[in-house]
Amino acid sequence: MAKKEIESEDKVYGEKSILPLKYVDMMEDIFHAVLALALLGIGIGAFFFSIKRLIETAPFFPNGMIQGVNDILFIVIILEILRTVISRFTDGVYQLDKFLIIGVIAAVRHILTVGASLTLQTGKSDVAFERAIYEMGLNALIVVALVFAIFLSKSAHRRK
Structure with missing residues (x-):
């Protein structure tokens, strides 16, 4: 890498680092991708658990319905967090x-x-x-x- 390229990279990131910053960014992106997959898995698991609990809850009205709404909102929260992690890839910031x-x-x-x-x-x-x-x-x-x-x-x- 030429000296000018290193200097311009340092200006973009504002400081020098022991590791090249492109590798740090790549590791951070990989970690965010793993987190996104984990959140997706949690969301899918929560969905199936919610369906199972909804079927088993007695009486369905009103206890099952209230629990179902609560579970759905919990899944929406998980999906919104997932969307936030995914948008980190496109925008570069939360x-x-x-x-x-x-x-x-x-x-x-x-x-x-x-x-x-x-x-x-x-x-x-x-x-x-x-x-x-x-x-x-x-x-x-x-x-x-x-x-x-x-x-x-x-x-x-x-x-x-």
């Missing part, structure tokens, strides 16, 4: 918007789970009921904050 969307899905999933447990369980103590209401309220605030952050991020991208 995108903030994708992580914010994952946070919104996770918070909504928790709201639905707590709300369903409040609806189905009878004889809950006042303390447990208040805690569940506080949990739902806090998660609702988290959703609002994350949606606002998505709005700010999108508007910042439009200005560029």
Whole structure:
């Protein structure tokens, strides 16, 4: 490699390294590919486990349906993380918007789970009921904050 090429590579990456940076990038890409395959496998496994649990849950209404929605949202979270890892290959960076969307899905999933447990369980103590209401309220605030952050991020991208 010519000296000018090494100097230009150092300028692009900002520093010198013991290993050539193209090999570090290649190893990082391979590691991300392995992680993406692992996430895909986890997502497929979670899908089949969810179907099995949905069939076995009794009574189907409402317990099975609520568990099914919870499982589907969990799989959506896994797939969104997979999409984020894959987009790392195309853009070269992790995108903030994708992580914010994952946070919104996770918070909504928790709201639905707590709300369903409040609806189905009878004889809950006042303390447990208040805690569940506080949990739902806090998660609702988290959703609002994350949606606002998505709005700010999108508007910042439009200005560029």
